[in-house]
Amino acid sequence: MIGVRGISKGLFATVALCGLSSVAVAADEPTIGVVVPTLDSQFWNRDVTFLQTGAAQLGVHLIVLNADNKPDQMIQSAQDLVARKVDGIISVGYWSTAPATIRFAKRANIPVIIVDTYPAFSPQTGEHTNYIAFVGPSDLDSGYHFGKALLSALKPSPDGKKVIGVVNGTAGTSVAIDRRKGLQKAIEEDGNVRIVGEVDGNFVRDQAQTAFESLYQGHPEMTGVWSGNDPMAMGVIAALKSKGKVPGKDVIVSSMDLNPENVEEVKAGEQLYDIGGHWVQGGIALEIMYNYLHGFKLPADQATIKLKLLPMTKADVPRFVRDFPGGQPNYDFKAHSKVYNKDAPLSPAFDIHYSQ
Known part of the structure; x- marks a missing residue:
């Protein structure tokens, strides 16, 4: 099904709750914002479902914003997440929105992972030091x-x-x-x-x-x-x-x-x-972000992750239904996280395949 590796411990973050005074919360429970193009799509719903699975396992507070297929709303959503002082942002780079998202987040020292659609520049290059990774299909x-x-x-x-x-x-x-x-x-x-x-x-x-x-x-x-x-x-x-x-x-x-x-x-x-199967990209990005927030930075030469996907013909349908119930892989986020598993490698390695 899917094999992965990644992550580590500690620290504290400061967040504002309901407009009241800031309070310190353990970075073991970071707030991560996610921007998707539309939740009217089966694909993006599967992407978000896997993200939610990872957030529940890792103890992450997840904020998912739906842009309703509007480029301007993608940018507004990124600005909204910056205003909320999230600890990290995972955003889809549709309509060339990635550069603006990265730029807005950098002003607040918020790390960003772009998924699915990449900008013209690579992660961790030039002035884009807060753009820590790209995850998407090949x-x-x-x-x-x-x-x-x-x-x-x-x-x-x-x-x-x-x-x-x-x-x-x-x-x-x-x-x-x-x-x-x-x-x-x-x-x-x-x-x-x-x-x-x-x-x-x-x-x-x-x-x-x-x-x-x-x-x-x-x-x-x-x-x-x-x-x-x-x-x-x-x-x-x-x-x-x-x-x-x-x-x-x-x-x-x-x-x-x-x-x-x-x-x-x-x-x-x-x-x-x-x-397909690249609806796992959001969950993969979540694991990388969780790594980063706990002090484990993905090296620049490993920060662009292109997923090779799962092929399907009519003969493959029974295998897909068996291996991906409800379209989701059987994946243990904690087992592949350095926060919980000191032997987990730093660099994620992903393999989407049939079990037989």
């Missing part, structure tokens, strides 16, 4: 694998080409850029692919469905769709059904995230392939 690697799975399943059209459409995520994000680079790698290796068009689904189901309906209307010859994430894949599947097509038969769909409804789509054969 998007290029993942984009390559679900692209390769799609292309391997397609039969060439009469002109000898495998004909696909592409539904990209939010333009300009590292997530969308790297996943598309992964697809390009798979295309170049195949050498026999024709892309009839690309649309931006903004990582959202409804937008992807509308955009893909227009794309498919103009290019009904496509037999495969590479979708940048699972919500968009659900939009593609809905669009295909509205056109009287059978997903998985008339048009093959491949995607990423391992959202619950997409696992069901893979099981039903309407989605060929999925890859």
Whole structure:
């Protein structure tokens, strides 16, 4: 399932409670703020659930702020956490919000971990000394694998080409850029692919469905769709059904995230392939932050953590259900923390895999 390592002891922090005078509390119970793009997403709910599991095991007070898919709200949430004098901030770097989050937190000497979408600079470089780590998926690697799975399943059209459409995520994000680079790698290796068009689904189901309906209307010859994430894949599947097509038969769909409804789509054969498990990134970041607050700093050369993810075909669904009940790994945060286990290595090492 998932193996990890990390963390250590002590100190005190000062926090303000309900606007009253500051009181000293043990850093064994730090307050850590989390900013996520939206809790309307199955993915981000799984991410937060794993964070909450870790917080309960480690004795962390967790504040989770939902930005409702609004870039300005992401920044406002970071400012709110700074005003609350949290001990650390874990934030998703959507819409290029990471630099501002890091900057606001630095003024208050608050450490920050960015997850999922990284800024243009590495942790602990230049003036960004409070940016202690990045944790997220290896998007290029993942984009390559679900692209390769799609292309391997397609039969060439009469002109000898495998004909696909592409539904990209939010333009300009590292997530969308790297996943598309992964697809390009798979295309170049195949050498026999024709892309009839690309649309931006903004990582959202409804937008992807509308955009893909227009794309498919103009290019009904496509037999495969590479979708940048699972919500968009659900939009593609809905669009295909509205056109009287059978997903998985008339048009093959491949995607990423391992959202619950997409696992069901893979099981039903309407989605060929999925890859994911990076909803553990929040919990991993929590463990690293807990380390840091107890005096164990992750070395700069180990501070960028790119997760290799869990692949899924129809045959893998029973294994996934067994190994990740409710979508959560069986993971003991204390056993992998130096605060509780002196033999735990400082640098986290993560491996998401099936048990058999």
